[in-house]
Amino acid sequence: MTAPLHDTGAAEAAADGVGTVPAGVPAKAIEGRSPWRIAWLRLKRDKVALSGGIVVVLLVLVALFAPLIVGLLGHPPNEFHEETIDPLFSTPKGAWGGISSDFLFGVEPGNGRDVFSRVVYGARVSLLVAFLAAVVAVLIGTVLGIVAGYFGGWVDAVVSRVMDLLLAFPQLLFIIALVSVVPNSLWGLTGSGVRMAVLIAVIGFFGWPYVGRIVRGQTLSLREREYVEAARSLGAGRLYILFRELLPNLVAPITVYATLMIPTNVLTEAALSFLGAGVKPPTASWGQMLSKAVTTYEADPMFMIIPGLAIFVTVLAFNLFGDGVRDALDPKGSR
Numbered sequence: 488m489t490a491p492l493h494d495t496g497a498a499e500a501a502a503d504g505v506g507t508v509p510a511g512v513p514a515k516a517i518e519g520r521s522p523w524r525i526a527w528l529r530l531k532r533d534k535v536a537l538s539g540g541i542v543v544v545l546l547v548l549v550a551l552f553a554p555l556i557v558g559l560l561g562h563p564p565n566e567f568h569e570e571t572i573d574p575l576f577s578t579p580k581g582a583w584g585g586i587s588s589d590f591l592f593g594v595e596p597g598n599g600r601d602v603f604s605r606v607v608y609g610a611r612v613s614l615l616v617a618f619l620a621a622v623v624a625v626l627i628g629t630v631l632g633i634v635a636g637y638f639g640g641w642v643d644a645v646v647s648r649v650m651d652l653l654l655a656f657p658q659l660l661f662i663i664a665l666v667s668v669v670p671n672s673l674w675g676l677t678g679s680g681v682r683m684a685v686l687i688a689v690i691g692f693f694g695w696p697y698v699g700r701i702v703r704g705q706t707l708s709l710r711e712r713e714y715v716e717a718a719r720s721l722g723a724g725r726l727y728i729l730f731r732e733l734l735p736n737l738v739a740p741i742t743v744y745a746t747l748m749i750p751t752n753v754l755t756e757a758a759l760s761f762l763g764a765g766v767k768p769p770t771a772s773w774g775q776m777l778s779k780a781v782t783t784y785e786a787d788p789m790f791m792i793i794p795g796l797a798i799f800v801t802v803l804a805f806n807l808f809g810d811g812v813r814d815a816l817d818p819k820g821s822r
């Protein structure tokens with residue numbers, strides 16, 4: 488007599504070439520896997536992407552717990568330590584920019600501020616601007632992209648021309664010009680808070696066309712699928728189709744592009760701070776530290792190397808993790 492069709496254990500054993508399942512051993516049920524679980528299993532096999540993800544998590548934790556870390560390992564970021572500065576040359580005493588057990592990354596030329604503390608607090612500024620600007624860009628780009636792709640016609644034409652216009656606009660020049668006329672108090676914020684809000688709004692606004700193009704292209708291919716036609720034939724409204732049928736299938740490409748947009752925003756914030764259009768002193772910023780190091784790098788190269796390495800490691804970690812997420816969510820990928 489043949490084995491019953493529901494005996495999954497026997498079928499698995501036969502498929503593996505090990506014969507039948509012994510009597511008394513319970514059959515192992517076949518477990519289904521969701522697309523997100525499959526993507527996670529693929530991502531776990533990518534050691535390089537996991538390494539980048541671990542560094543990203545560590546950077547986020549450093550930014551969140553900056554006061555605690557500085558309280559344990561450093562000094563207040565705006566506290567001067569003139570005793571660590573050579574009064575003749577205005578450079579840190581000791582080798583390697585004054586690196587010691589008391590100042591892990593050395594001190595800042597001229598005033599003796601703790602470089603370690605300023606790098607840690609600089610991570611807060613860079614990551615906050617990068618994350619929130621990416622959120623703004625994703626929200627605007629997703630809504631306008633899915634609307635343009637689904638409705639088509641004049642709606643698609645208008646949104647597409649707006650995207651083309653913004654993509655051709657000189658973003659850096661506009662931010663520099665805007666920051667010069669922004670008042671010191673705006674939206675209940677003052678000083679560096681105003682600058683950060685402006686950076687988030689402008690970087691996010693000029694970043695949404697990139698997301699919008701991807702979402703629009705995906706929507707054009709998805710709107711003719713069978714499940715969309717079925718929902719339409721059953722009387723589903725346009726909003727239901729947009730946000731219950733199409734949007735869940737766009738989460739993967741949106742997630743991938745968001746992870747790749749964050750390092751670009753980090754570089755943009757650093758470039759603007761380097762040019763003087765970022766946060767106001769004495770708020771710590773990696774780009775601002777690099778800008779000051781331009782005049783002192785010959786006497787103290789470590790003051791330029793350390794914030795430069797912070798930017799390099801952050802951008803590299805996000806890019807490696809973003810590439811891994813893209814490969815994991817791509818069903819046609821080789822990994």
